Amino acid sequence: MLKAVQGETMDRRDFIKVVSTAGSGFVLGFYIPYTNKLNGKTVAPIIFEPNAWIKVKSDNMVQIIVAKSEMGQGVLTSLPMIIAEEMDLDWSKIIVEKAPADQKKYGWQMTGGSNSVSGGYNKLRQAGATAREMFVMAAAQEWGILSSECKTHNGIVIHESTGRELSYGDLAKKASLQKVPKNPKLKAKQDFSIIGQNVKRTDTLPKVNGTAQFALDVQLDGMLYATVVHSPVFGGKLKSFNEASVNDISGVTNIFEIENGLAIVTQNTWAALKAKKQIEINWDEGEAAGLDSEKIRKDLLDASKEKGGVVRKEGNVKKALKLSENQIEAIYESPLQAHATMEPMNCTAYVQREKCQVWAGTQDPNGARKIASKITGLSKKQVEVNVTFLGGGFGRRAFNDFVKEAVEISNEMKKPVKLTWSREEDMQHDYYRPPSLHVMKGAFDQNNKLSVWKHRITAPSILFSQIVKMPFPFKEKVDIIAVEGAKHLPYKIPNIQVDYQMTKTLIPLGWWRSVYNSQNAFANECFMDELAEKVEKDPVQFRLELLPKSSRDTGVIKMVAEKSGWDQFKNGPNYQGISCHKSFGTWVAQVARVSVENKKVKVHEVFCAVDCGIVINPAIVKAQISSAIIYGLSATLKSKITIKNGRVAQYNFDDFEVIRMNEAPKIHIYLTESDAQPKGVGEPGLPPIAPAVVNAVYAATGNRIRELPIKLS
Amino acid sequence: MSEFSLIINGEQRTVNVDSDTPLLWVIRDTLGYTGTKFGCGRGLCGACTIHLDGEATRSCVTSIDMVEDNSEITTIEGLSEDNPHPIQQAWLEEDVPQCGYCQSGQIMTASALLKRNPNPDETDIDSAMKMNICRCGTYPQIKKAIFSAANNAQSSTGGDDG
Numbered sequence: 077m078l079k080a081v082q083g084e085t086m087d088r089r090d091f092i093k094v095v096s097t098a099g100s101g102f103v104l105g106f107y108i109p110y111t112n113k114l115n116g117k118t119v120a121p122i123i124f125e126p127n128a129w130i131k132v133k134s135d136n137m138v139q140i141i142v143a144k145s146e147m148g149q150g151v152l153t154s155l156p157m158i159i160a161e162e163m164d165l166d167w168s169k170i171i172v173e174k175a176p177a178d179q180k181k182y183g184w185q186m187t188g189g190s191n192s193v194s195g196g197y198n199k200l201r202q203a204g205a206t207a208r209e210m211f212v213m214a215a216a217q218e219w220g221i222l223s224s225e226c227k228t229h230n231g232i233v234i235h236e237s238t239g240r241e242l243s244y245g246d247l248a249k250k251a252s253l254q255k256v257p258k259n260p261k262l263k264a265k266q267d268f269s270i271i272g273q274n275v276k277r278t279d280t281l282p283k284v285n286g287t288a289q290f291a292l293d294v295q296l297d298g299m300l301y302a303t304v305v306h307s308p309v310f311g312g313k314l315k316s317f318n319e320a321s322v323n324d325i326s327g328v329t330n331i332f333e334i335e336n337g338l339a340i341v342t343q344n345t346w347a348a349l350k351a352k353k354q355i356e357i358n359w360d361e362g363e364a365a366g367l368d369s370e371k372i373r374k375d376l377l378d379a380s381k382e383k384g385g386v387v388r389k390e391g392n393v394k395k396a397l398k399l400s401e402n403q404i405e406a407i408y409e410s411p412l413q414a415h416a417t418m419e420p421m422n423c424t425a426y427v428q429r430e431k432c433q434v435w436a437g438t439q440d441p442n443g444a445r446k447i448a449s450k451i452t453g454l455s456k457k458q459v460e461v462n463v464t465f466l467g468g469g470f471g472r473r474a475f476n477d478f479v480k481e482a483v484e485i486s487n488e489m490k491k492p493v494k495l496t497w498s499r500e501e502d503m504q505h506d507y508y509r510p511p512s513l514h515v516m517k518g519a520f521d522q523n524n525k526l527s528v529w530k531h532r533i534t535a536p537s538i539l540f541s542q543i544v545k546m547p548f549p550f551k552e553k554v555d556i557i558a559v560e561g562a563k564h565l566p567y568k569i570p571n572i573q574v575d576y577q578m579t580k581t582l583i584p585l586g587w588w589r590s591v592y593n594s595q596n597a598f599a600n601e602c603f604m605d606e607l608a609e610k611v612e613k614d615p616v617q618f619r620l621e622l623l624p625k626s627s628r629d630t631g632v633i634k635m636v637a638e639k640s641g642w643d644q645f646k647n648g649p650n651y652q653g654i655s656c657h658k659s660f661g662t663w664v665a666q667v668a669r670v671s672v673e674n675k676k677v678k679v680h681e682v683f684c685a686v687d688c689g690i691v692i693n694p695a696i697v698k699a700q701i702s703s704a705i706i707y708g709l710s711a712t713l714k715s716k717i718t719i720k721n722g723r724v725a726q727y728n729f730d731d732f733e734v735i736r737m738n739e740a741p742k743i744h745i746y747l748t749e750s751d752a753q754p755k756g757v758g759e760p761g762l763p764p765i766a767p768a769v770v771n772a773v774y775a776a777t778g779n780r781i782r783e784l785p786i787k788l789s
Numbered sequence: 790m791s792e793f794s795l796i797i798n799g800e801q802r803t804v805n806v807d808s809d810t811p812l813l814w815v816i817r818d819t820l821g822y823t824g825t826k827f828g829c830g831r832g833l834c835g836a837c838t839i840h841l842d843g844e845a846t847r848s849c850v851t852s853i854d855m856v857e858d859n860s861e862i863t864t865i866e867g868l869s870e871d872n873p874h875p876i877q878q879a880w881l882e883e884d885v886p887q888c889g890y891c892q893s894g895q896i897m898t899a900s901a902l903l904k905r906n907p908n909p910d911e912t913d914i915d916s917a918m919k920m921n922i923c924r925c926g927t928y929p930q931i932k933k934a935i936f937s938a939a940n941n942a943q944s945s946t947g948g949d950d951g
Contacts, residue, residue, distance in 0.1 A: 277884045280880070283886035284880040284892060285866070286824020286865035289823075292823070295821060344814060345818050346807070416924060417888075418826070467826070469888070500830075699887060699927075700887075703927070730831070737914070737921070737928040738916065742929070
């Protein structure tokens with residue numbers, strides 16, 4: 077991988093300049109001229125490129141490449157921090173660059189599963205340490221001394237006994253000639269000076285001055301605009317359309333069928349959105365036309381009567397149930413959810429004879445490259461996928477349906493085309509969080525100790541219906557993703573059975589922030605509250621008694637109870653509820669404080685303890701957890717997707733309501749000290765919020781809510 | 790198609806568009822200021838917020854023929870001339886944005902609020918800002934930044950801390 081590069085013309089699309097802002101240290105700003113012309117600027121030559129992630133320039137600036145998509149979670153800051161730490165860089169001399177799709181060079185580029193930091197940590201530390209060691213070797217050679225006599229600090233190698241210094245820029249050429257060390261020495265945690273700091277985000281400035289480039293902001297010379305109308309009923313096919321019905325709209329240039337529906341190509345976005353509303357289309361609605369939410373619910377309930385694939389079995393549930401005289405059963409239900417990212421789906425594509433360029437806010441750049449290559453017949457090398465900023469992802473942009481459409485349209489037009497979906501198409505053609513139904517059963521022995529836990533999850537499978545498309549009924553009885561957080565119940569109970577009943581669906585399903593953890597935590601932790609009440613125990617105490625004293629679950633529950641003053645809190649006028657859930661390697665416990673007035677729930681405060689292992693950037697971790705709490709609160713209190721006649725019944729933010737500022741609680745987040753490997757933070761804040769709020773609502777009203785979003789009658 | 794003249798970010802411009810075209814698309818497609826975002830198309834989410842003669846306005850539901858000739862339009866690009874506007878400065882200090890898509894709209898609504906009411910309390914902030922959705926849920930950070938911008942403005946103009 078070692079190579080010395082002689083110079084570089086600034087023809088890349090990600091030209092980044094460094095901006096210093098008073099009072100807030102150095103902020104790295106992005107300036108990305110999305111034109112199809114070279115801007116002719118040159119930058120200092122790259123002298124030393126020890127691996128795919130690092131480029132050292134002659135002017136001491138170091139470019140750090142980030143091969144994950146920035147959708148708000150802070151990867152453009154946290155991933156460079158890891159490299160800079162091990163490389164001993166001067167943070168103010170870093171340029172962050174977004175990688176284009178290139179699986180060969182960067183490996184797995186899919187952004188999801190809260191794994192950018194956890195999956196990249198060791199690899200990026202290694203990359204930084206390798207480079208650092210090569211600078212040390214170069215300096216030692218220059219001074220004729222041993223490497224062990226050298227120290228590094230802020231991009232400089234120092235020979236302590238003589239006080240001599242050489243900067244990385246000065247050493248770059250010599251460093252590029254060194255042998256790549258196989259096992260560079262990594263820092264001990266106590267020596268970290270960047271990791272663990274509240275380093276400012278590198279992408280804030282362009283996001284506050286309007287220059288941040290989202291896919292929707294791409295502008296190319298001679299560009300056409302387009303929108304797509306999809307069959308309102310899932311799986312429906314286009315029968316016919318009346319082109320004359322949009323004759324009065326100026327700027328409409330072409331209307332044609334594509335695989336996903338009807339493409340309308342225009343000279344500006346407004347003409348496309350107007351024509352989309354007005355055009356007369358006949359659809360062959362297909363088998364989903366009879367589908368509605370009531371039927372979906374009944375199908376889940378029917379399926380839940382039979383045993384599914386068992387994913388966890390301990391002790392003898394049957395026998396223990398027979399012996400118990402104190403048992404309860406409850407059914408929990410969660411609906412379909414839309415992602416509703418702020419930026420509607422969109423993509424710009426330019427298909428030419430020998431190449432295809434794509435600008436997309438995608439979580440899966442290599443998937444986008446593959447699709448574009450398939451549609452155009454061009455090789456993957458001829459397809460360039462530029463990943464812009466993403467106006468929200470939450471799992472939605474892991475699917476490249478909008479990329480496919482843009483490439484198909486540009487392939488037909490042979491011109492650059494910007495495809496923009498209306499909000500209504502975005503709401504009605506999502507890959508939805510699946511609906512689920514959870515049958516819970518718990519029993520106590522004669523000493524009132526919890527002796528049985530049964531959880532049957534009934535839900536369609538994202539994996540087998542969407543990703544690995546298989547004819548139903550699937551041979552696989554178990555989808556390990558669907559049981560995440562249910563199989564891994566942390567409580568020590570002698571008899572446990574968790575099984576999964578997979579159902580069929582015609583609705584497109586996808587990964588929604590924290591995926592099935594959102595539903596399994598709701599069922600688990602609300603049912604725990606019911607069980608605690610059954611034996612008249614405090615919910616915190618009840619949980620702690622079922623957990624090993626030294627476990628990390630215990631750690632976060634104790635922390636949140638202490639910080640929130642759980643024991644001292646007096647119910648009324650506000651009421652409290654607790655929950656705890658581990659997902660994506662991270663433990664999170666939350667206490668919610670709510671009040672209920674006129675059957676309306678107000679969440680006033682949320683206390684939250686987080687154990688995600690080593691914290692790379694505390695400010696970013698807290699921002700992510702807070703974000704997940706508010707995202708989850710929308711699904712707890714307000715939003716759901718319902719189906720009527722095979723169509724989504726919601727269109728926009730008036731019927732798919734989400735939390736707004738006046739409804740956002742005060743959030744207090746506490747991070748544990750830990751030496752464990754860093755784990756996910758983008759999603760784990762979400763699962764505990766619904767049960768914490770629902771349990772608090774019970775404390776306030778005596779109403780057990782078992783269906784989301786909360787509706788008090 | 791009809792001709793309209795307007796002043797955008799201090800610059801006099803003439804555009805030739807259909808008279809029902811929302812300002813949003815005139816600003817983005819015709820004039821190339823892409824900092825103003827499309828979110829819902831129905832004035833529900835606030836991503837498209839601009840200032841029309843100083844008032845926070847949803848540009849996605851304001852068609853150009855509703856706008857008087859030579860009205861002054863300010864977008865995020867024209868909010869401040871050289872230095873960041875106090876609101877932008879506060880946003881930088883708090884590191885408010887996550888995905889960032891809604892933030893131009895948030896900043897435009899917040900800056901109009903502070904112009905109207907330099908010392909807003911929490912209720913004032915909630916009632917102005919509830920027009921703007923953020924799916925990343927940056928509301929706590931936004932609120933903090935607005936308070937801090939209001940305080941900074943008060944102290945730099947010599948006003949009391951109230």
